[in-house]
Structures are given as C-alpha cells and as structure tokens.
Amino acid sequence: MEYQPIGVFDSGFGGLTVLREIEQALPQYDFLYLGDNARAPYGTRSFETVYAYTLEAVEWLFNRGCCLIILACNTASAKALRTIQQKDLPLIAPDRRVLGVIRPVTELIGTITKSRHVGVLATAGTVASQSYVIEIAKQFPDITVVQEACPMWVPLLENNELEGAGADYFVKQHIDRILAADSRIDTLVLGCTHYTLFEPKIRRYITDDISLISQGTIVAKSLEDYLRRHPEIAERCTRQGKRDFYTSETTDFFERLAPLFYGRQIRCRQRTGDFPH
Ligand code: DGL
Numbered sequence: 001m002e003y004q005p006i007g008v009f010d011s012g013f014g015g016l017t018v019l020r021e022i023e024q025a026l027p028q029y030d031f032l033y034l035g036d037n038a039r040a041p042y043g044t045r046s047f048e049t050v051y052a053y054t055l056e057a058v059e060w061l062f063n064r065g066c067c068l069i070i071l072a073c074n075t076a077s078a079k080a081l082r083t084i085q086q087k088d089l090p091l092i093a094p095d096r097r098v099l100g101v102i103r104p105v106t107e108l109i110g111t112i113t114k115s116r117h118v119g120v121l122a123t124a125g126t127v128a129s130q131s132y133v134i135e136i137a138k139q140f141p142d143i144t145v146v147q148e149a150c151p152m153w154v155p156l157l158e159n160n161e162l163e164g165a166g167a168d169y170f171v172k173q174h175i176d177r178i179l180a181a182d183s184r185i186d187t188l189v190l191g192c193t194h195y196t197l198f199e200p201k202i203r204r205y206i207t208d209d210i211s212l213i214s215q216g217t218i219v220a221k222s223l224e225d226y227l228r229r230h231p232e233i234a235e236r237c238t239r240q241g242k243r244d245f246y247t248s249e250t251t252d253f254f255e256r257l258a259p260l261f262y263g264r265q266i267r268c269r270q271r272t273g274d275f276p277h
Contacts (some may be wrong), residue, residue: 001238002065002238003030003065003238003242004030004065004066004067004236004237004238005029005030005031005032005064005065005066005237005238005242005244006022006026006029006030006031006032006066006068006069006070006223006237007031007032007033007034007058007061007062007064007066007068007069007070008022008031008032008033008034008069008070008072009033009034009035009036009054009057009058009061009069009070009071009072009073009076010033010034010035010036010071010072010073010076010193011035011036011037011039011040011041011042011043011053011073011075011076012035012036012037012040012041012154012158012194013035013037013157013158013194013254013257013258013260013261013262014072014073014154014192014193014194014195014261015033015035015070015072015073015193016033016035016258016261016262017193017194017196017197017214017215017216017261017262018070018072018101018193018215018216018219018220019031019033019072019262020216020261020262020263021216021217021219021220022070022216022219022220022223023243024220025220025221025223025224026220026223026224026227027241028239028241029237029238029239029241030237030238030239030240030241030242030243030244031242031243031244032061032064032065032066032244032246033243033244033245033246034057034060034061034246034247034248034271035245035246035247035248035249035254036053036057036247036248037247037248037249037253037254038247038248038249039053039248040154040158041075041123041154041155041158042073042075042076042123042125043075043122043123043124043125043126043151043154043192044123044124044125044151045075045125047079047129050075050076050079050080050125051079051080051083051084053076054071054073054076054079054080054081054084055080055084055088057076058084058088058098059092060271062092062093062096066096067095067096067097067233067236067237068096068097068098068099068233068236068237069096069097069098069099070098070099070100070101070219070223071098071099071100071101072101072193072219073101073193074100074101074102074122074123074126074131074191074192074193074215075122075123075125075126075192076100077100077101077102077131078100078102078125078126078129078131079125079126079129081098081099081100081102084098085098097230097233099223099226101193101215101219102131102132102135102191103135103222104215104218104219104221104222105189105191105213105215105218105219106132106135106136106139107139107222108213108218109136109139109140109143109187109189109213110139110140110143112187112211112213113143113186113187113211114186115184115185115186115187116140116142116143116144117143117144117146117182117184117185117186117187118136118143118144118145118146118185118186118187118188118189119145119146119147119148119178119179119181119182119185119187119188119189120132120133120145120146120147120148120188120189120191121147121148121150121153121174121178121188121189121190121191121192121195122147122148122149122150122189122191122192123149123150123151123154123191123192124149124151126149126191126192127147127148127149128149132145132147132189132191133145133147144182144184146178146181146182146185147178148174148177148178148181150170150174150192150195152166152170153170153171153174153192153194153195153198154192154194156170157194157197157198157260157261158194158257160257160260162197162198162260167198167201168201171198171201171202171205172205175202175205175206176205179206185210186209186210186211187210187211187213188202188206188210188211188212188213189213190202190212190213190214190215191215193215193216194261195214196214196215196216197260197261199212199214243266244269245258245266245267245268245269246268246269246270246271247268247269247270247271248270248271249270250270251267251268251269251270254268255267255268
C-alpha cells in the first residue's frame, strides 16, 4: 500500500503540541509534520498571505501522499480552512480532506462554561478573523465571547524565552487585560497551538475556578471520532507508526527548539524546493 500519512501543518512549532496528543490517541497511524518556520509567525500576516502559504503547504502534503491533513494552527484554520475546503479541495483533491483546530474546541465550549462568559487568547490574526466569536455564536448564542490578541507570546516561545522574566510580564499583561474586559469569564481558551506551553504561568494569574482550555487533547479526540465516522478516509491512512518531520527553515533550528513543544528530540528534513519562499 502506498505510504499515506496524516499530514499535520503549523506555521512553525505549535502544531507539535497537537501532534503529541494525537499520537497518544492514535499511535498506530503514520504522521507527516510540516512547520513553515521560515515564514512564521503567521499571526500578524494578512488573510491573503496566510491563505496562500497554507494552500501551498496543503498541496505539498498532498504531493507526499497525505489524504487527510490537520491544520494544527489556529491562524491557518481561521484564515484559510474554509476557502480551502469549499473552493480548492473540490478542484485539486475532491477525495481528500483538510480539518482545522477551532471547531473541535467551539463545539465543546457550551458544556464547559457555567457563567456563559468565555475568553479567547489568540494571535492578532485569529482575533481579527472573529472565527471563535462566529463559531461559538452559531452553536451557543447565549455565550458572550471576549478576545485578546497576544502578539508577543509566539515570538517569546520561538526565541526560547519561556522561562524568562519577559514571558511572565507579557502573560500577566494579557491575562489582566482579558479579565478586566469581562470579570465574569470562567473559561479561557488558548486559541493558538503554541500557548499551551504558557499554561503553568497563566495559572499563576487566574483563580482556580477559571477553566483553561488547551487544544491538543480536544483535537486528538475529535480526530479519533472523525476517523471512526469516516472509514473511507481512515482506511486510506497507513499505519506503521512512522513519523516524518519537515521544516521550511534549517533543520538545525527546528531540531534545537522542537523538544520544547514536542517533549522529545526529533530528526527533521528540510522541505524541498517545490515550495517557494
Ligand atoms: N500556532 C499558530 C496558531 O495556532 C500561530 C503561530 C503564528 O503566529 O505563526 O495560531
């Protein structure tokens, strides 16, 4: 059988936090990870740019055999997923699927919040897209959503500053702001796949009655459900427990920082030249 891994895509390292959880749930499947580190962060880029970069990544992963791709990036899910699903897939790969990370979280939110006031911490791009606000309103119109863009959080992580004093400063700044904007928030969504690393720090600045929602385990569960409901896709995904990692940056850079997000060392390859910079 032709090698058909499940593709996992992020602008950089954040998707590794999602892949880590998906692997726990579905260890037998093959996974091919692509981080577009050379062009990260996506969070400050325009719709057009994020869409163009994400579509390139999707096509690249299709060309390497993936018939199912997870956009393990909120910014790409917010700005590119719908267009890719509705406009591009029917033309370029009608029998393949691309899924995002926002919907699995918004579907659950109504069962978590009691106060019906939810805060979303995300990149500037995800906040501007209003994707969380729109998706939650569709499913739970009684919930009030307050968003806060945290533009420093991804650069802090990607510069290995998680433990520095700067990280504490910017975590506190955004938590204080979102809770000041709505003091009834009882649920905070970490709407960027990088942010789960800040969880211990965020907990220092919130009370115990506030739930903190990270996406990894939720996306993993949702993918398990998806594969169960779509045997025609599941059957095509190969299962030899293989992992392949690609980056658009140098392999040194990726291999140095990846363990922070993935929890262990990896070997990666540089994406080949059919992918413009
Ligand atoms: N990890 C991405 C997300 O979930 C964003 C990081 C970036 O700005 O590139 O939104």
